[in-house]
Amino acid sequence: MISFYPGPSRVHDELSDWTKSAHKKGILSMNHRSTEFIALSKKTIKLLKNKLNIPNDYSVFFTSSATECWEVIAQSLIKNKSIHIHNGAFGEKWFDYTHRLKPEAESISFQFEKELNPKELTFNDGEIICLTQNETSNGTQVSNKIITAIKKNNPDRFIAVDATSSMAGIVLDFPSADLWFASVQKCFGLPAGLAIMICSPKVIRRMEEIGEKSHYNSLSLMKEMMDKWQTPYTPNVLGIYLLRCSARKMDNISRVDRTITKRQKDWASFFKNSKDLQLLIKNPDVQSRTVITVKGSPNLIGVVKAGAKKKGMLLGEGYGNLKKDTFRIANFPAIRKKEIKKLMEFLKTYR
Numbered sequence: 001m002i003s004f005y006p007g008p009s010r011v012h013d014e015l016s017d018w019t020k021s022a023h024k025k026g027i028l029s030m031n032h033r034s035t036e037f038i039a040l041s042k043k044t045i046k047l048l049k050n051k052l053n054i055p056n057d058y059s060v061f062f063t064s065s066a067t068e069c070w071e072v073i074a075q076s077l078i079k080n081k082s083i084h085i086h087n088g089a090f091g092e093k094w095f096d097y098t099h100r101l102k103p104e105a106e107s108i109s110f111q112f113e114k115e116l117n118p119k120e121l122t123f124n125d126g127e128i129i130c131l132t133q134n135e136t137s138n139g140t141q142v143s144n145k146i147i148t149a150i151k152k153n154n155p156d157r158f159i160a161v162d163a164t165s166s167m168a169g170i171v172l173d174f175p176s177a178d179l180w181f182a183s184v185q186k187c188f189g190l191p192a193g194l195a196i197m198i199c200s201p202k203v204i205r206r207m208e209e210i211g212e213k214s215h216y217n218s219l220s221l222m223k224e225m226m227d228k229w230q231t232p233y234t235p236n237v238l239g240i241y242l243l244r245c246s247a248r249k250m251d252n253i254s255r256v257d258r259t260i261t262k263r264q265k266d267w268a269s270f271f272k273n274s275k276d277l278q279l280l281i282k283n284p285d286v287q288s289r290t291v292i293t294v295k296g297s298p299n300l301i302g303v304v305k306a307g308a309k310k311k312g313m314l315l316g317e318g319y320g321n322l323k324k325d326t327f328r329i330a331n332f333p334a335i336r337k338k339e340i341k342k343l344m345e346f347l348k349t350y351r
């Protein structure tokens with residue numbers, strides 16, 4: 001079965017080799033305080049910085065999920081108020097989780113066909129502005145350009161970006177925000193259970209100022225451990241090893257971006273003149289490049305999903321209130337060209 005689900009998604013073909021070699025090399029029982037682990041952790045972060053163009057002075061942390069990152073941000077980086085700008089289920093969930101810990105959190109929603117206007121997003125309170133770069137539930141994105149402009153208009157606030165379904169798929173302009181995070185079961189093409197969080201030096205200073213130390217995953221404790229290339233708890237060592245293997249295989253992100261952008265354009269033109277199946281998002285300026293959401297009648301969507309499954313292709317269910325009349329196609333790097341061709345061949349008859 002080829003999984004086009006936008007997470008967990010198709011994993012790299014090499015995964016069985018990598019896992020076998022992990023077993024052989026003793027990674028599966030590696031002690032997380034050993035010099036071997038420290039070397040693995042250091043190498044993995046170095047590779048990620050290199051392949052994804054992460055600034056050298058940004059810190060990279062391991063967590064277990066993007067959801068954990070939401071919580072770490074809420075507990076360790078927000079004193080009173082965060083501002084959440086969202087247009088879909090994941091951005092909304094981020095707000096919901098934060099709101100439970102920090103009741104002053106503010107929610108600002110926008111229409112998913114609309115490109116954010118940074119001029120309307122200048123704030124004079126709130127400590128941190130939370131954006132979802134790629135909204136996996138509906139297939140929209142906020143461009144690097146807009147993130148940069150929002151940061152410029154709000155020099156006294158931090159910008160935190162959920163890039164769970166785009167990091168390692170497209171170029172992210174890391175200096176344009178202060179904090180980024182993603183879990184690995186989307187564009188990294190790996191099994192779930194690991195995420196990375198990337199923080200600017202400014203975020204580290206802010207963390208020190210707030211001085212929150214009440215949790216096993218308080219950012220201050222994570223930083224203290226990461227200064228020694230370690231984590232407060234026993235991490236997903238296999239996951240980190242697999243991340244290193246995949247990072248090693250990865251092209252530089254600017255090349256990956258070109259492939260992904262071209263494939264997204266191909267999908268857009270595939271559905272351009274179709275009658276029964278159409279892209280949910282019409283505005284090319286906000287269309288996600290890594291998650292393609294296709295809309296149709298509930299009946300047809302059901303038929304297509306079932307038919308694809310019979311042919312060995314798993315399409316992503318529509319998310320939340322889009323469940324009945326959309327399906328989603330992951331446009332992640334681990335998916336092969338011939339697999340996309342096969343899916344297009346199948347979808348042709350239904351367009």
Ligand SMILES: *Cc1c(COP(=O)(O)O)cnc(C)c1O
Pocket residue numbers: 007064065066067068090132134135136162163164165183184195
């Ligand atoms: C998948 C996803 C999450 C949740 O990731 P977990 O690793 O399950 O916590 C959060 N945000 C976005 C945008 C996602 O696509």
